[in-house]
Each structure stands twice: as C-alpha cells, then as structure tokens.
Amino acid sequence: MTKSEKNLGPRMIPAEDLIPHPLNANIMPPDLREKLRAHLKRTGRYPHLIVRPHPEREGQYEILDGHHRLVILRELGHTEVRCDVWDVDDREAKLLLATLNRLEGQDLPIRRAQLVHELLGEMNLDDLAGLLPETGRQLEELHSLLEFPADEVADLLDQQAEEEERTLPRVMSFVVTPEQEELIEHAVEAASDGTPGRDRRARGLANLARTYMEARDAQVAHEDR
Numbered sequence: 001m002t003k004s005e006k007n008l009g010p011r012m013i014p015a016e017d018l019i020p021h022p023l024n025a026n027i028m029p030p031d032l033r034e035k036l037r038a039h040l041k042r043t044g045r046y047p048h049l050i051v052r053p054h055p056e057r058e059g060q061y062e063i064l065d066g067h068h069r070l071v072i073l074r075e076l077g078h079t080e081v082r083c084d085v086w087d088v089d090d091r092e093a094k095l096l097l098a099t100l101n102r103l104e105g106q107d108l109p110i111r112r113a114q115l116v117h118e119l120l121g122e123m124n125l126d127d128l129a130g131l132l133p134e135t136g137r138q139l140e141e142l143h144s145l146l147e148f149p150a151d152e153v154a155d156l157l158d159q160q161a162e163e164e165e166r167t168l169p170r171v172m173s174f175v176v177t178p179e180q181e182e183l184i185e186h187a188v189e190a191a192s193d194g195t196p197g198r199d200r201r202a203r204g205l206a207n208l209a210r211t212y213m214e215a216r217d218a219q220v221a222h223e224d225r
Contacts, residue, residue, distance in 0.1 A: 008087055010048055012080045017060045018051060020067050021097055023115045028068045037072045046073070048084040050100060052093060061085065064093055065100035091122050116143050141201070 028036070040046055049066030061083065063070060073081055088096065098115055116139055119128055129136040176184065191211070192204030 007053065008085045010082070010084050013051070013061055013083045013085075015070065015074050015079055015081050018049070018063055018070055018081060018083070019054055019057065019060055020063050020070075021093065023094060023097055023118065024063070024067050026067065033068065033072070036068060037075070040069070040072055041076055046082070048082045050086060050096065051083045052086050052088050055090065062093070064088070064096045091119070094119050094122075113143055 046069050047066070049069060050064045051061040051066075052064060054060040054062045064086070066083075070081060086096075094115060098112070098119065116128070120139075120143065125136050125139060129139055187208055188201055188204035190204070191207040192200045193207070
C-alpha cells in the first residue's frame with residue numbers, strides 16, 4: 001500500500017485543514033440550517049464529509065460534500081471532523097459537486113452555471129446530462145445564465161457572498177410523462193408571447209400561472225355573489 005492509499009478512507013481531520021471547493025454552488029435556507037445545527041449540537045452525529053487530498057495545498061483537503069456541516073461544526077467548537085477521503089481527479093470532483101450537493105440545500109444558479117460550464121469544457125452535453133439531475137435542455141438553459149455581461153455576473157457573485165439569501169433566478173424541475181411534457185411545452189411556447197430573451201420560457205410559464213389564478217379568482221368572486 002502506497003503512502004497516498006494509507007491516507008484514503010474514513011478518518012478524523014483537523015477542521016482547519018478542510019478547504020471548501022471554489023465551485024461549490026450549494027446554499028441552505030436559514031430554517032434548514034438551524035435544524036441541522038440543532039441536530040449536530042444535540043447528537044454530535046453526522047454523515048462523513050466527502051473530501052479529497054487538496055490538489056495544491058500539501059496536507060490539506062478539499063470538500064466535495066458537507067460544506068454546511070463543516071461551518072456549523074466549527075461554530076459548535078469541533079476541532080476535528082469525521083471525513084471520508086476519496087481519490088478523485090478534478091473532473092470527478094466537479095461531477096461530485098454537481099450531484100452530491102443536490103441532496104440538501106439548494107443551488108445558486110449563477111454558481112451552478114459556472115460549474116456546468118467547467119464540465120462542458122471536459123465532456124459533451126449528452127454525456128453530462130446522463131450524469132446530472134438536469135436534462136440536456138435544462139443544462140442549456142442554466143448555462144445561458146452566463147450570457148449576462150461579465151461585470152453583472154461579478155456583481156451577482158459579490159452580492160451572493162455577502163448575502164446568501166438574496167433573491168436570484170432559480171432552476172425548477174418537474175417529473176412529467178411524455179404526453180404531459182408535449183402539452184406543457186406547447187402551452188409555455190404559446191404563452192411566452194414570442195419575445196426573445198433568456199427568460200422567454202419562464203415568462204411563458206408565469207403567464208400561464210397568472211392566467212389560471214386570475215380565472216380562478218374571478219370564478220370564486222362570481223360564486224360569492
């Protein structure tokens with residue numbers, strides 16, 4: 001067994017030696033964060049953080065899953081953290097970020113778009129869609145967020161760093177049958193008013209929802225007369 005192999009697998013690692021991955025896109029709403037904090041404080045139990053040997057910092061580790069747990073554990077005074085050390089390259093690390101971190105919390109769309117952009121530089125859209133939760137079309141739409149001017153993206157990232165709960169565009173996913181998908185796509189396209197833009201389909205869906213709500217409110221008002 002080589003020296004590097006001995007350092008793999010479950011082990012306790014000093015909290016100060018754990019470094020967040022720069023492409024981590026995941027945030028956690030305050031209510032869930034408080035629940036996680038309460039659980040960790042009460043039980044001290046948590047799944048191992050998934051980390052890899054840091055590619056640039058000798059003796060330190062890069063977090064692939066467990067960013068929220070680490071922050072809270074540090075706040076609670078833990079100086080060592082239970083981790084599972086995996087031997088993965090840069091591409092596999094990005095794929096793990098794009099999958100493991102979807103299990104809790106939510107993604108900041110701009111940062112996830114950057115992560116998708118990095119992955120699309122290393123594999124084609126069809127292959128990536130086969131590995132991530134999003135479909136090929138959803139990945140294309142997410143990636144289109146990067147069409148914002150560079151200065152605007154930089155401003156958004158700065159604001160996100162200062163205020164994680166800032167309201168930003170979100171990616172929504174639905175599980176539908178093929179028949180439902182065809183109907184929904186046709187209705188969204190018709191309701192989008194044909195105006196070009198990044199949010200054309202989102203506007204179409206919002207128009208459909210608004211029309212339905214207005215019709216329902218009108219029906220309720222009529223029945224109350």
